[in-house]
Amino acid sequence: MTDLVDTGRYPLDAPGGVEWVAAVRDARAELAADGCCVLRGFVRPEYLDTLRAEGEELAPRAYYTVERVNAYNIPLDTELPEGHPGRIVLERGNAFVARDLIPADTLIQRIYTSPVFQRFVADCFELDELHEFTDPLAGLCLNVVAPGMSHPWHYDTNEFTVSMLTKLPEAGGEFEYCPAIRTRDAENFDDVRDVLEGKGDRLIRRLDLRPGDLQLFQGRFALHRVSPVRGAVQRHTAIFAYSETAGVIGTAERSRQLFGRVLPEHHQTAAALRGDRLLD
Ligand SMILES: O=C(O)CCC(=O)C(=O)O
Numbered sequence: 001m002t003d004l005v006d007t008g009r010y011p012l013d014a015p016g017g018v019e020w021v022a023a024v025r026d027a028r029a030e031l032a033a034d035g036c037c038v039l040r041g042f043v044r045p046e047y048l049d050t051l052r053a054e055g056e057e058l059a060p061r062a063y064y065t066v067e068r069v070n071a072y073n074i075p076l077d078t079e080l081p082e083g084h085p086g087r088i089v090l091e092r093g094n095a096f097v098a099r100d101l102i103p104a105d106t107l108i109q110r111i112y113t114s115p116v117f118q119r120f121v122a123d124c125f126e127l128d129e130l131h132e133f134t135d136p137l138a139g140l141c142l143n144v145v146a147p148g149m150s151h152p153w154h155y156d157t158n159e160f161t162v163s164m165l166t167k168l169p170e171a172g173g174e175f176e177y178c179p180a181i182r183t184r185d186a187e188n189f190d191d192v193r194d195v196l197e198g199k200g201d202r203l204i205r206r207l208d209l210r211p212g213d214l215q216l217f218q219g220r221f222a223l224h225r226v227s228p229v230r231g232a233v234q235r236h237t238a239i240f241a242y243s244e245t246a247g248v249i250g251t252a253e254r255s256r257q258l259f260g261r262v263l264p265e266h267h268q269t270a271a272a273l274r275g276d277r278l279l280d
């Protein structure tokens, strides 16, 4: 693991050391400022070809479907008042390769399962510990956005998300986000509606991500999307999903939507427990 990572900048080879503490402090400051932190060049340049090539080999295994959704991922026939941003229908055209289709020896599995990586990420998010999902499909995914497609505006169910671009599209496919557009107590539907209607530029930040950059993101309160990919090639990201509690498994319905498959494990779970009552 530590030979994959630029340990000069991100000292995963010396947990708890002075440089580790400094790197964690910088990441925490960025997260505190706007809920997003990009650790540039996290993966050493000599591994970037492998990172991209492994994703290219996996991408045909994604579950390709275009789904009509809303920003809250609640059913489209939910009764909502006039003007509610949840009434705006979006097309979710990204496709996920599920964890059980990603070989254990790929770089992204090695990163996802690395205890020292998990320790580092937990420290950056100021968490005592974090756990891989028990869900056999959702813990680690490759997110594939093909030309003409986008991963439309949404919030994450998880309070924190870790991801890494592995393949850059020719154009478009930008990660865009609206820091703290909602809070634990307030949905702020007016600003959300502006963003969904293309009138929210004042609220949007854009990231210039490069392959091998590690992104730490608090996506529960920041509306975000991957803008439409243009040109001839796909955009790929590895999504490393962790939770503060052990044993997390998604619901059967969500698994069917994202992966086109439901496993026996998914039938045993009720909806994930959450600390708030926000939509999705
Ligand atoms: O692929 C990305 O860069 C973002 C993915 C994302 O927002 C998600 O999977 O929830």
Ligand SMILES: [Fe+2]
Residues within 6 Å of the ligand: 154, 155, 156, 219, 224
């Ligand atoms: Fe997301």
